[in-house]
Amino acid sequence: MNKVAAINATDKKIIARNPKMARKKIFVVLFAIVFGSALGAAGYVAYKQYFKKESFESNLFFAKKTPKPTTTANPLDGTQAEQETANRHPLAVIIENHSQARPQIGLDKASIVYEAISEGGITRFMAIYGPKDAEKVGPVRSMRTFFLDWAAEYNAFLAHVGGNIDALDRIPREGSLDLDQFALDDKAYWRELEAGKAIEHTMYTNTVKLYEIAKSKGWDMNGDFTAFNFLDPKKFIVSSLPQSITIDFSSYSYKVNYQFDPINNNYPRTLSDSPHKDRSTGNQLSPVNIIIQSVNRKEGLTRINENSWTMETIGEGKAYVFYGGKKIDATWKKANLKDRTKFYDSQGEEIEFLPGQFWYEIVPPDVFDKIKIE
Structure with missing residues (x-):
């Protein structure tokens, strides 16, 4: 018998002997699943709100882009x-x-x-x-x-x-x-x-x-x-x-x-x-x-x-x-x-x-x- 099978067999014996403990274990597992899902959803919302594409173009992660020049030499006097x-x-x-x-x-x-x-x-x-x-x-x-x-x-x-x-x-x-x-x-x-x-x-x-x-x-x-x-x-x-x-x-x-x-x-x-x-x-x-x-x-x-x-x-x-x-x-x-x-x-x-x-x-x-x- 491999180790996984042995563990599953042990779990079955525990459930059979102590139903109350089994329900508590199931509750913990379900809570972990729900909490993890909620945390993941909140993280996704935060990412969409605060880490849009523009944010990556800001000073937070990258240097500002060099602005295009707004002036040029004029042909009359060269200034x-x-x-x-x-x-x-x-x-x-x-x-x-x-x-x-x-x-x-x-x-x-x-x-x-x-x-x-x-x-x-x-x-x-x-x-x-x-x-x-x-x-x-x-x-x-x-x-x-x-x-x-x-x-x-x-x-x-x-x-x-x-x-x-x-x-x-x-x-x-x-x-x-x-x-x-x-x-x-x-x-x-x-x-x-x-x-x-x-x-x-x-x-x-x-x-x-x-x-x-x-x-x-x-x-x-x-x-x-x-x-x-x-x-x-x-x-x-x-x-x-x-x-x-x-x-x-x-x-x-x-x-x-x-x-x-x-x-x-x-x-x-x-x-x-x-x-x-x-x-x-x-x-x-x-x-x-x-x-x-x-x-x-x-x-x-x-x-x-x-x-x-x-x-x-x-x-x-x-x-x-x-x-x-x-x-x-x-x-x-x-x-x-x-x-x-x-x-x-x-x-x-x-x-x-x-x-x-x-x-x-x-x-x-x-x-x-x-x-x-x-």
């Missing part, structure tokens, strides 16, 4: 921007620089700023916006033909208050995407009158409103233009030497100076020997890249006898490029109206830039030759 706006269609706004118009507002939010003489030695700005919005921009002024030449490089939306007739004639003829205040009025523009300030220096706009109107017109909201090549700022060696750049456009009111700041790797700007600041933030305008471009210009009359200047923006000429405390003697080239103006070093290599705001200083040859670089 990091939110993916939703990084390649937003460029928007050009014409901004006044008359002494009564200062300090301007919103220039610090532009990726690119052009400065050129309009009439009477007075300079005017064209600010190119893209990834950043400005709640208030201005004072907004009228369009000139040379600004159209540079805006065409980006197929930019055009925000302005009218313009010389030669510029206004070109806009529909060239199919430009126009957001003229004359047509939009208070949908995107407003005046803020001030005592002692001429009314032409009181018009303002908002980039959010301008982009909303552009979208309502069914225009493509994505940019499509030739971008510059950008250097890796982590690998770029910034100069520790001081550098000063002075441009005398005309009178003292339009004397511009940049002093290189090696700590912040930018060029704080002064105008008439005073820091040129944004009216809203109070921060000094401090671009990372400066391009000084020598461009021939010619005075003439429009078809309604307005005094007007045109510039030879297509072709090539001399230029200086500054970034990181370094100066590059350059040549600019532009093949046709919509081509991006490119800049080349003395070896004929296309110049790469640092990510950051650009300021273009467009000057006639006689001013270019007198620029002071120290």
Whole structure:
């Protein structure tokens, strides 16, 4: 007889001799079975409630997943921007620089700023916006033909208050995407009158409103233009030497100076020997890249006898490029109206830039030759 059979036989004898003990043994066995089943069910419920699939993805067992990047380099100035706006269609706004118009507002939010003489030695700005919005921009002024030449490089939306007739004639003829205040009025523009300030220096706009109107017109909201090549700022060696750049456009009111700041790797700007600041933030305008471009210009009359200047923006000429405390003697080239103006070093290599705001200083040859670089 094997051991199992012997045990079973023994159990039978015990049951026969002591029925009470047998019932107690059966009760214990049944209790164990019921308790074990209940414990197993409770464990299953707890597992389903507290150890779902998501729990295994938490920090309890595994490291968090690396979040996907939310920014990317924008093609206008190379800086990091939110993916939703990084390649937003460029928007050009014409901004006044008359002494009564200062300090301007919103220039610090532009990726690119052009400065050129309009009439009477007075300079005017064209600010190119893209990834950043400005709640208030201005004072907004009228369009000139040379600004159209540079805006065409980006197929930019055009925000302005009218313009010389030669510029206004070109806009529909060239199919430009126009957001003229004359047509939009208070949908995107407003005046803020001030005592002692001429009314032409009181018009303002908002980039959010301008982009909303552009979208309502069914225009493509994505940019499509030739971008510059950008250097890796982590690998770029910034100069520790001081550098000063002075441009005398005309009178003292339009004397511009940049002093290189090696700590912040930018060029704080002064105008008439005073820091040129944004009216809203109070921060000094401090671009990372400066391009000084020598461009021939010619005075003439429009078809309604307005005094007007045109510039030879297509072709090539001399230029200086500054970034990181370094100066590059350059040549600019532009093949046709919509081509991006490119800049080349003395070896004929296309110049790469640092990510950051650009300021273009467009000057006639006689001013270019007198620029002071120290």
